[in-house]
Amino acid sequence: MRKYNSDYLEIGVTFTGPEQQPKPQCVICYESLSNECMKPAKLRRHIETKDPEYKSKSLDVFKNKLGELKTSRKTITKHCGANVNENATLAYYKMAQLLAKCGKNHTMGEELILPSETIVCKRILGDAAAKAIGTVPLSNNTVQR
Numbered sequence: 227m228r229k230y231n232s233d234y235l236e237i238g239v240t241f242t243g244p245e246q247q248p249k250p251q252c253v254i255c256y257e258s259l260s261n262e263c264m265k266p267a268k269l270r271r272h273i274e275t276k277d278p279e280y281k282s283k284s285l286d287v288f289k290n291k292l293g294e295l296k297t298s299r300k301t302i303t304k305h306c307g308a309n310v311n312e313n314a315t316l317a318y319y320k321m322a323q324l325l326a327k328c329g330k331n332h333t334m335g336e337e338l339i340l341p342s343e344t345i346v347c348k349r350i351l352g353d354a355a356a357k358a359i360g361t362v363p364l365s366n367n368t369v370q371r
């Protein structure tokens with residue numbers, strides 16, 4: 227099991243999951259990679275191919291992005307529970323990014339995007355993901371892994 231190194235933030239990578247089994251997560255597009263990708267060369271490859279416009283940004287930019295990611299995580303936990311499905315989390319992030327691109331404000335996100343995300347989370351991704359990986363069925367208001 228590879229460990230996360232805080233230096234990886236310099237190439238735009240944080241981690242997700244438990245500290246003993248961390249998975250690298252991109253702070254730009256929020257995609258998470260497998261634990262085997264927790265190597266500077268592979269992580270750098272991600273940013274160079276997926277987020278090329280960020281490949282020579284400063285650590286401060288990535289710190290800001292990490293801050294946004296943490297805020298999103300809290301919001302998701304609040305709305306969907308602690309063990310939220312990874313795909314649903316990613317779907318939320320993507321929606322939040324789209325919203326940001328459209329220039330909509332945060333209030334609109336709370337009023338429109340979060341309820342939609344909860345629907346997606348419960349109705350579509352939750353079922354599909356649960357079926358796909360053969361895990362536990364959904365509880366009332368939590369999408370479980």
Ligand SMILES: [Zn+2]
Pocket residue numbers: 252253254255256257272273276277
């Ligand atoms: Zn990325």
